[in-house]
Amino acid sequence: MNDRQAKPAVTITYCTQCHWLLRAAWMAQELLSTFGTDLGAVTLVPGTGGIFTITCNETLVWDRKRGGGFPDAAKLKQLVRDVIDPERDLGHADRR
Template structure:
């Protein structure tokens, strides 16, 4: 039996997967979105994974739930929208502060 790692919660933390098109050179966009999510959710996320793809793909999934697809949803989301979509999957009651107030107006 091994000892639990210090600071590691028994509950598995949510994971984010951002798949981006290398042909379209969307790595910087994917990296920026990962940074935004990590800045907002911090240690409430278990991981953020960047996955290279082709064919114009740009998708964001949270716990296997597709929250954004560039083709399905029509382009690229702003950071506030992605934060809301991720929040709705991992903690629907969480207040995102200014990101929520902007859309309620």
């Protein structure tokens, strides 16, 4: 197992029919900016039918249909952090 495989992987599946690529890419950038090399990969997966899901290590952290929309950046970072490193302080993203 190489170093990248040992680190958490995030997958963002987005609807191409709804033109959510930019939203998915922005969320990927936010996660990479916050977690950097602590993540092994952030993968964008095109889909259809209004899908927008985010998984981390195959754990569903967000589903647009279930969550009633999209998470803001701070909420997304908290959800991913809770899967990969619950004790991690996210600084301003943890403050209300």
